[in-house]
Amino acid sequence: MPDYKEQAAAPPPSTAAVESAAAAESTGEETTPIPNLHRSLRRFDITAMAVAAVISFDTVGQIATGGPEAVTWTAVIAVAFLIPYALLFAETGAAFPQEGGPYVWVKLAFGRLTAAVTTLFYWVTNPIWLGGSLVFIAAQTWDGFVFRLGQGTYPDYAFKTVFIWTAILTAVVSLRKGKWITTAGAAAKVLALTVFTATAVAYGIAHGFQGLTGTADNTTAAATFSPTTAGFLALVPVLLFAYVGFEAPNAAGEEMHNPQRDVPTALGRSAAIAAACYLLPVLAILSVVPPGKVTGIGGFMEGAQTIFTIYGGASGVLLKVTALLFVFALLTQGSAWMIVSDRMQAMAAADGGFFSRKLGAFHPTLGTPVRTNLLSGAIATVFMVAAMRLADGDAAAVFSVVLTVAVTTLLLSYLTVIPALAVLRLRHRDVPRPYQVPFGTKGFMICAALVYAWILTGSWTALFPGTLEALLGITYDFHGTWGVSRTAFEAFTLGTVVALLLIGTIGHAVAGAANDRARVRR
Numbered sequence: 001m002p003d004y005k006e007q008a009a010a011p012p013p014s015t016a017a018v019e020s021a022a023a024a025e026s027t028g029e030e031t032t033p034i035p036n037l038h039r040s041l042r043r044f045d046i047t048a049m050a051v052a053a054v055i056s057f058d059t060v061g062q063i064a065t066g067g068p069e070a071v072t073w074t075a076v077i078a079v080a081f082l083i084p085y086a087l088l089f090a091e092t093g094a095a096f097p098q099e100g101g102p103y104v105w106v107k108l109a110f111g112r113l114t115a116a117v118t119t120l121f122y123w124v125t126n127p128i129w130l131g132g133s134l135v136f137i138a139a140q141t142w143d144g145f146v147f148r149l150g151q152g153t154y155p156d157y158a159f160k161t162v163f164i165w166t167a168i169l170t171a172v173v174s175l176r177k178g179k180w181i182t183t184a185g186a187a188a189k190v191l192a193l194t195v196f197t198a199t200a201v202a203y204g205i206a207h208g209f210q211g212l213t214g215t216a217d218n219t220t221a222a223a224t225f226s227p228t229t230a231g232f233l234a235l236v237p238v239l240l241f242a243y244v245g246f247e248a249p250n251a252a253g254e255e256m257h258n259p260q261r262d263v264p265t266a267l268g269r270s271a272a273i274a275a276a277c278y279l280l281p282v283l284a285i286l287s288v289v290p291p292g293k294v295t296g297i298g299g300f301m302e303g304a305q306t307i308f309t310i311y312g313g314a315s316g317v318l319l320k321v322t323a324l325l326f327v328f329a330l331l332t333q334g335s336a337w338m339i340v341s342d343r344m345q346a347m348a349a350a351d352g353g354f355f356s357r358k359l360g361a362f363h364p365t366l367g368t369p370v371r372t373n374l375l376s377g378a379i380a381t382v383f384m385v386a387a388m389r390l391a392d393g394d395a396a397a398v399f400s401v402v403l404t405v406a407v408t409t410l411l412l413s414y415l416t417v418i419p420a421l422a423v424l425r426l427r428h429r430d431v432p433r434p435y436q437v438p439f440g441t442k443g444f445m446i447c448a449a450l451v452y453a454w455i456l457t458g459s460w461t462a463l464f465p466g467t468l469e470a471l472l473g474i475t476y477d478f479h480g481t482w483g484v485s486r487t488a489f490e491a492f493t494l495g496t497v498v499a500l501l502l503i504g505t506i507g508h509a510v511a512g513a514a515n516d517r518a519r520v521r522r
Helices: 015-026 043-054 057-064 069-095 102-110 112-145 154-172 175-207 229-243 259-288 299-350 370-390 395-427 440-463 467-471 478-482 486-521
Strands: none
Touching: 043 175, 043 259, 043 299, 057 069, 057 175, 057 229, 057 259, 057 299, 069 229, 069 259, 069 395, 069 440, 102 112, 102 299, 102 395, 112 154, 112 299, 112 370, 112 395, 112 486, 154 175, 154 299, 154 370, 175 259, 175 299, 229 259, 229 395, 229 440, 229 467, 259 299, 299 370, 395 440, 395 486, 440 467, 440 486, 478 486
């Protein structure tokens, strides 16, 4: 492991960073500065990083499993959740642009312990997600359209291991280079989704939109778009998971050239792109894939396999190219989240909130938290192996359960982050806010309350699926929905949550003891 004691000079802090640091000092919660950072992110880079991280190919297919009403709920949540969510983080991200983003915000509001545990939930989502749903959908796509791997075979394990560590290594390289990897991934996503949607329209014109006009009971398409309570409860966790994360680039706040100016604009642009890139492809998938035939793990490529037949003899080649583009986009999606979430966790460690400060060291040349990056890779690999054994290599069952674990851990972190934003708005009114939510503090609090209600609902339905349905008298087939028993499901999800709470608390205690010893030696 390289020696990280050589420290390069940190870039000069922005005016807002100085002001918010002063606010931190006034509460006794100063945050340890991170050296070896280089300003390399401009507005375009921040937008591309957010698009690469947030637009999830795996969730496009999962959303589409909800049928035509998924289109309705995707649009409703885009308006009722995404807009107020974007407003909250646009203001906070511009006002408090320190490295670590949400870690710093929660620490300022509630202290180091709460921030450390919250950051652990936010961060660990991503190695779990990388080693779970992302790598499984990538392997399924490669197996079906590029080269045969099989399920649970040595080639299957080899592909998944290489996929995970390639994503990790792209996060290890300097941000000046790594940002181009995520930019390429964002471009690949938008290109693939645009071509897919346009081709679906052409296919529908030529062959009819059978996915929307034909149903098992011959009901009309208009009726199937009608929202239902059961559909809402099934879709709300994954839709919230799809839309959150636009604050993630703030984890590299001190590596931005002008966060006060660029964060609000970049967040608005990326949120608009994401809403379109979910709504249109979901509608396209549902228009061409027969009702009840959409699967979460194969939804996008199943749709592509159907609609690409309009290209005749070229369809096979185009489908393989699309599959490669699809896998590359998944890879860079994992990279983007590793880049930002590893910085948050490294900040928590460097600040004395998680086991050892050495975990938070940034490489003097690369300017990246290499030790945290490698820890993420190890967790993703272990989780991949555990997930494979959970369902004996059944990719579809593993995909759904592991995606839900990732949804749960991420949404639970926002149960602390959102109140922290409200506390900062009330407690630190003197901090300059280059962008403000309409109607000032009142508007901010209304947005925070609305977003929190959504997150609370999504967290419960993700952690305890079927319970609200039971209260409302809605029939719920647990094994038919998840492919595993409730006991196995809850052991995996609740077990993960309990383990994280213990790890976060122990990690903070160990770090605190080390901090005390260091103070005594001084």
